[in-house]
Amino acid sequence: MSIGDRRTVQNQPVSDCNTRAQAALTTTLQRPDEIGDGTGEWRAYTKVEAPATPPEAVSIHCFPIDNGYYVTFECAVEIPPSTMSAADLCTKVMAAFDAKQAAQSGNAQSGGAR
Amino acid sequence: MSERMRLRYGFVSIALIAAVLASIAIARAGVEMSTGIRYVYNGGTMDVCATKAKAALSAYLQNVSEKTPGSGDWLGYSKPDSNGQTTAAGTVRCAPITNGFVVTFTCAVEKPGSFFDADALCLNLAHNFSGKTETALATPTPLPSGCATTNLVGTWVSDGDSKLILTMDVNGNLTDPDGVSGNWYLVGDTVTLTYYGNKTMKLSADGKHISGSGAAYTRKC
Numbered sequence: 001m002s003i004g005d006r007r008t009v010q011n012q013p014v015s016d017c018n019t020r021a022q023a024a025l026t027t028t029l030q031r032p033d034e035i036g037d038g039t040g041e042w043r044a045y046t047k048v049e050a051p052a053t054p055p056e057a058v059s060i061h062c063f064p065i066d067n068g069y070y071v072t073f074e075c076a077v078e079i080p081p082s083t084m085s086a087a088d089l090c091t092k093v094m095a096a097f098d099a100k101q102a103a104q105s106g107n108a109q110s111g112g113a114r
Numbered sequence: 115m116s117e118r119m120r121l122r123y124g125f126v127s128i129a130l131i132a133a134v135l136a137s138i139a140i141a142r143a144g145v146e147m148s149t150g151i152r153y154v155y156n157g158g159t160m161d162v163c164a165t166k167a168k169a170a171l172s173a174y175l176q177n178v179s180e181k182t183p184g185s186g187d188w189l190g191y192s193k194p195d196s197n198g199q200t201t202a203a204g205t206v207r208c209a210p211i212t213n214g215f216v217v218t219f220t221c222a223v224e225k226p227g228s229f230f231d232a233d234a235l236c237l238n239l240a241h242n243f244s245g246k247t248e249t250a251l252a253t254p255t256p257l258p259s260g261c262a263t264t265n266l267v268g269t270w271v272s273d274g275d276s277k278l279i280l281t282m283d284v285n286g287n288l289t290d291p292d293g294v295s296g297n298w299y300l301v302g303d304t305v306t307l308t309y310y311g312n313k314t315m316k317l318s319a320d321g322k323h324i325s326g327s328g329a330a331y332t333r334k335c
Contacts, residue, residue: 001203001222003187035150041218043149053144053225061152061218063209070209072187076145076222 002086004073004094014040014069017062021071024096025058028089032060040064046082055082058093071097143224148232151219151240154211160186163208163215170242174235174251175204186210192228201227204239217243229253261321261335266298266305270324270331280309280331 009017018040025032025044032044040062045054055078063070075090084092155163164180167188171178175190186208191200201224208217221236230251241248259268265284272278282288288296288309296309305315305324315326322333 001189001191001205003181003189003205003207006185006187006207006209039150039152041150041152043147045145045147048144053146055144057145057147057222059147059149059220061149061207061220063152063211063216063218065211070211070216072207072209072218074147074149074205074220074222076147076203078143078145078224081144 001074001076002090004075004090006070006072008065008068008070010068012068014062014064017069017071018042020097021060021062024093024099025060027096028093029056029058040069053078055080056084056089058089060093060097073097143227146223146225146228146232148221148236149218151236152216153240153244154214154216156214158214160208160210160215163217164188166243167206167208167217170239171204171206173242173248174238175202186215195227199224199227202230202232202235204235206239206243219243259335261333263303263317263319263321264300266300266317266324266333269334271334273325273330273332 018034021040021042022032025042029044030047032042035041035043042060042062044058046056048054057076059074061072073090073094075086075093077084077086077089079085082089164186167186168178168180171188171190175192178188178190181187181189188206188208190204192202194200202221204219204221206217206219208215219236219240221232221239223230223232223235225231234249234251238248238251240246261268266282267284268282270280270282272280278290280288280290282298286297286299288298288307290309294309296307298308299306300317303317303319305317305326307313307315307324307329313327313329315324315329317324322335324331
């Protein structure tokens with residue numbers, strides 16, 4: 001398991017974090033679940049065929065602060081079958097979160113509550 | 115071999131390979147992650163959060179450490195299992211907000227592998243942190259020991275040859291000092307040993323002796 005970075009983003013609403021989180025997880029793994037509607041707590045697994053258990057998982061937490069938001073990343077992998085470390089997975093997800101196209105895609109789907 | 119026969123063997127081979135691959139896929143472990151528990155404290159300090167985070171993780175995990183000193187990001191791992199693998203991990207992350215702090219809990223476990231699930235671990239971490247009631251996590255079923263009459267798990271010494279020691283495990287397997295393997299099966303007091311052929315034997319009332327089919331063993335217990 002790897003603790004990814006934490007970021008504090010100023011002058012942006014938490015909805016920006018949620019959009020980026022969904023897009024980053026969808027790009028890297030598959031469409032995420034929001035753990036409770038409107039919580040800003042996101043989780044996604046690698047897509048696998050049942051009954052296999054997914055070897056990679058990522059969570060992203062979005063939390064509003066005074067004039068922006070605070071976001072953290074955590075990743076976990078099982079090697080094998082995963083070929084990348086948890087730290088590498090977090091790096092990949094954080095890069096996707098930061099990518100401008102992710103923030104501007106605007107077509108991320110809503111996550112379902114667990 | 116006719117073309118039809120070749121085709122039929124071809125299908126059988128493909129089916130066997132597919133079955134083997136499927137069994138490998140099913141056996142592979144994966145990750146289960148718990149996220150979503152978040153507390154907001156008004157009036158607390160980051161030092162308080164750090165102290166509680168470390169204590170909560172230490173109650174259930176080991177090698178608890180802060181990612182970098184002062185970061186507020188705490189991580190711990192479960193004890194390695196018999197294969198030396200870590201099957202569970204948890205993070206507690208503290209962040210300052212106006213007049214207090216926010217703390218999140220995230221856990222991951224290996225499935226199969228961990229005896230408890232990620233949600234159970236994270237809930238206990240959060241409850242330890244906040245002082246709520248915690249529930250004991252599932253633990254491995256202890257191996258049977260002693261001279262039970264319900265199983266043959268343990269070490270058995272041949273009454274006729276003290277060097278012949280059979281080790282019987284919880285899965286019904288047995289092995290001898292030469293690495294020859296077999297199986298044991300117990301119904302009531304009737305023992306079936308598959309070891310150089312099938313032997314039907316009787317287990318004594320104290321669970322210490324089995325005998326029959328020209329063999330006898332005494333359990334170390």
